[in-house]
Amino acid sequence: xxxxxxxxxxxxxxxNDLSVNKESGINEFMTxxxxxxxxxxxxxxxxxxxxxxxxxxxxxxxxxxxxxxxxIPERIVHARGAAAxxxxxVYEPMAKYTKAGFLNDPKRxxxxxxxxxxxxxxxxxxxxxxxxxxFSVKFYTEEGNYDxxxxxxxxxxxxxxxxxxxLVHAVKPEPHNEIPQAASAHDTFWDFIxxxxxxxxxxxxxxxxxxxxxxxxxxxxxxxHTFRLINDQGKSVFVKFHWKPLLGVHSVTWDEATIISxxxxxxxxxxxxxxxxxxxxxxxxxxxxxxxxxxEHKFPFDLLDPTKLIPEELVPVQRIGKMVLNRNPDNYFAxxxxxxxxxxHLVPGIDFSNDPLLQxxxxxxxxxxxxxxxxxxxxxxxxxxxxxxxxxxxxxxHMRQQINTDRTSYSPxxxxxxxxxxxxxxxxxxxSHVERIDAKKIRVRSQSFFDHFSQATLFYNSQSEAExxxxxxxxxxxxxxxxxxxxxxxxLGLLSQVDKTLAKNVAIELGLTVPNKPEQPINHSIPAxxxxxxxxxxxxxxxxxxxxxxxxxxxxxxxxxTRKIAILAADGVNGTSIQQIKKALMDKxxxxxxxxxxxxxxxxxxGEAIKVDKNLRTVSSVLYDAVYVPGGKGxxxxxxxxxDAIHFVDQAYKHCKAIAVDIDAENFIAKTTVGQLxxxxxxxxxxxxxxxxxxxxxxxxKAIAQHRFWERETQAKIPA
Numbered sequence: 001x002x003x004x005x006x007x008x009x010x011x012x013x014x015x016n017d018l019s020v021n022k023e024s025g026i027n028e029f030m031t032x033x034x035x036x037x038x039x040x041x042x043x044x045x046x047x048x049x050x051x052x053x054x055x056x057x058x059x060x061x062x063x064x065x066x067x068x069x070x071x072i073p074e075r076i077v078h079a080r081g082a083a084a085x086x087x088x089x090v091y092e093p094m095a096k097y098t099k100a101g102f103l104n105d106p107k108r109x110x111x112x113x114x115x116x117x118x119x120x121x122x123x124x125x126x127x128x129x130x131x132x133x134x135f136s137v138k139f140y141t142e143e144g145n146y147d148x149x150x151x152x153x154x155x156x157x158x159x160x161x162x163x164x165x166x167l168v169h170a171v172k173p174e175p176h177n178e179i180p181q182a183a184s185a186h187d188t189f190w191d192f193i194x195x196x197x198x199x200x201x202x203x204x205x206x207x208x209x210x211x212x213x214x215x216x217x218x219x220x221x222x223x224x225h226t227f228r229l230i231n232d233q234g235k236s237v238f239v240k241f242h243w244k245p246l247l248g249v250h251s252v253t254w255d256e257a258t259i260i261s262x263x264x265x266x267x268x269x270x271x272x273x274x275x276x277x278x279x280x281x282x283x284x285x286x287x288x289x290x291x292x293x294x295x296e297h298k299f300p301f302d303l304l305d306p307t308k309l310i311p312e313e314l315v316p317v318q319r320i321g322k323m324v325l326n327r328n329p330d331n332y333f334a335x336x337x338x339x340x341x342x343x344x345h346l347v348p349g350i351d352f353s354n355d356p357l358l359q360x361x362x363x364x365x366x367x368x369x370x371x372x373x374x375x376x377x378x379x380x381x382x383x384x385x386x387x388x389x390x391x392x393x394x395x396x397x398h399m400r401q402q403i404n405t406d407r408t409s410y411s412p413x414x415x416x417x418x419x420x421x422x423x424x425x426x427x428x429x430x431x432s433h434v435e436r437i438d439a440k441k442i443r444v445r446s447q448s449f450f451d452h453f454s455q456a457t458l459f460y461n462s463q464s465e466a467e468x469x470x471x472x473x474x475x476x477x478x479x480x481x482x483x484x485x486x487x488x489x490x491x492l493g494l495l496s497q498v499d500k501t502l503a504k505n506v507a508i509e510l511g512l513t514v515p516n517k518p519e520q521p522i523n524h525s526i527p528a529x530x531x532x533x534x535x536x537x538x539x540x541x542x543x544x545x546x547x548x549x550x551x552x553x554x555x556x557x558x559x560x561x562t563r564k565i566a567i568l569a570a571d572g573v574n575g576t577s578i579q580q581i582k583k584a585l586m587d588k589x590x591x592x593x594x595x596x597x598x599x600x601x602x603x604x605x606x607g608e609a610i611k612v613d614k615n616l617r618t619v620s621s622v623l624y625d626a627v628y629v630p631g632g633k634g635x636x637x638x639x640x641x642x643x644d645a646i647h648f649v650d651q652a653y654k655h656c657k658a659i660a661v662d663i664d665a666e667n668f669i670a671k672t673t674v675g676q677l678x679x680x681x682x683x684x685x686x687x688x689x690x691x692x693x694x695x696x697x698x699x700x701x702k703a704i705a706q707h708r709f710w711e712r713e714t715q716a717k718i719p720a
């Protein structure tokens with residue numbers, strides 16, 4: 001009896017001991033939250049290996065539900081964002097492909113709300129993190145809201161939604177110390193990636209300059225997944241969605257990004273807001289890649305694989321419309337923070353494919369909005385409301401706003417006259433694409449998904465030399481932050497299967513050698529009772545060796561619209577020079593700011609006042625696209641004594657930006673490192689030096705439009 005009492009006391013003590021709830025998972029089988037051992041944590045349950053994901057997959061739903069509810073109230077991913085209102089217009093009717101109304105009426109201006117975001121960081125993180133950028137568009141169409149929820153990269157890290165919680169857990173700050181914030185350069189992320197060869201294509205994108213854009217206004221957008229368009233005859237085609245910025249696709253350097261994060265962590269948000277306030281409305285053309293159903297299997301990759309893109313050389317992008325953002329939100333929280341996107345918000349004429357990542361998102365987005373916004377009525381928040389009045393039998397619930405005056409809230413009914421009625425397809429009712437399904441219920445991945453390296457190699461081969469160098473440096477930086485040597489070695493093995501020179505150049509910096517035989521990671525696409533020989537990664541000829549469309553070197557370089565130009569000036573500046581260059585730049589749509597040693601006003605050589613926009617203490621060259629140094633004896637004498645002004649020019653040159661200097665500013669330039677290089681070479685790329693050259697403004701404008709002069713990076717380095 002005494003022993004029983006002691007045992008009960010021990011049990012009570014354990015119930016109050018928090019340590020009994022600790023769990024490590026070491027040497028244990030994986031289970032569901034109900035303790036059920038899991039046979040396959042890598043693949044969702046599908047109707048056939050290329051079929052739709054099944055709602056009965058309780059393991060997938062439990063895993064994603066828990067993930068969606070892990071943090072409140074900010075978004076778990078895409079927490080930090082900026083947004084704007086605007087409109088979309090189609091160029092000509094797309095009735096051949098789709099019955100969607102907003103894609104068939106060129107006279108219709110469809111309102112849109114667009115949210116841009118980083119993915120990994122919290123709301124308080126920097127805009128300039130190396131990261132994927134969200135690019136989500138809500139169309140307020142006359143047929144209901146349509147959400148195109150995409151990114152600035154056309155592929156993703158994983159092939160199946162069941163791995164999404166694992167990916168995000170790996171990239172988020174490490175759980176033992178909550179470090180690092182908004183960064184992938186740490187062990188848990190690269191541990192995951194080194195064991196997931198399917199991620200290698202996305203890694204090439206994430207380590208490229210695409211991950212550090214110059215502006216939200218200078219990013220491409222992609223729907224990522226393959227969708228369907230359906231016309232009014234019920235004919236379906238597969239489609240990929242694109243957004244092409246009219247300002248071109250431009251980036252900053254990694255060194256710039258780290259400095260901007262300190263100088264102005266709101267750089268992208270401020271840039272978007274200021275441009276719209278100034279009337280320089282950002283514009284994108286909407287593009288589609290269309291694939292006939294009969295051609296679904298003709299490519300060397302699977303259209304349902306979200307780690308693959310369709311090279312534009314194989315299927316050109318048809319530009320079918322334009323989006324303009326012309327109004328900033330009135331209130332950040334009410335609009336930007338509370339907007340709720342969902343890839344399942346469709347209109348007639350657009351439908352899904354069986355992409356297993358997309359299929360999981362269709363469940364996840366509603367679930368996460370319930371957690372974040374607190375109610376099934378999140379669609380009634382003004383920013384989320386359809387422009388149509390909503391009629392259905394949903395009632396009540398937390399924060400219900402719509403006042404229903406009818407007696408019935410069920411269907412079928414006779415008391416309400418059978419209302420609201422179902423709409424026939426000919427009356428605009430949504431009908432899902434009819435697709436034959438004859439498959440086994442199975443938890444496995446299609447063998448057509450097992451080429452993990454061919455498109456990674458295609459992307460790398462398509463980059464310019466400067467882009468390849470930046471990508472290599474990014475991998476060096478990231479993997480140098482990884483403390484576990486075995487993870488670095490595994491990554492070198494994966495990189496060697498993308499490009500051996502790339503792997504070698506990264507290995508040298510890590511003090512390692514590339515493995516002769518890359519370690520074959522556990523193939524996480526294989527179910528626990530599967531045959532490994534059946535699921536081996538393979539290389540597939542992509543039909544092209546490189547794709548110019550994948551390189552930012554081939555983007556638009558014919559405009560300086562909205563580019564920010566700094567003019568360094570002090571008392572005694574040549575006022576005529578400032579007026580002439582400022583007018584020439586602003587006539588081309590640039591934003592010009594006068595930077596001086598102090599705020600307020602400076603005097604030109606005639607004693608006339610010139611308003612100062614910023615002082616040298618609060619800005620840096622990284623916040624500008626180019627710099628101009630006007631003449632004037634007093635100006636040059638003052639700037640020569642300003643270390644910040646000298647550093648401003650050197651840093652701008654280091655980051656490969658255009659620099660223009662007046663004819664009588666030689667003494668100032670001589671004090672800079674740029675001046676020393678000029679003495680050695682007599683001519684520097686992107687450096688416009690006035691002699692008696694009357695085309696100084698024209699040459700400067702042409703140089704700014706080139707964005708950067710990356711060839712400087714192969715010349716002598718500037719210690720700025």
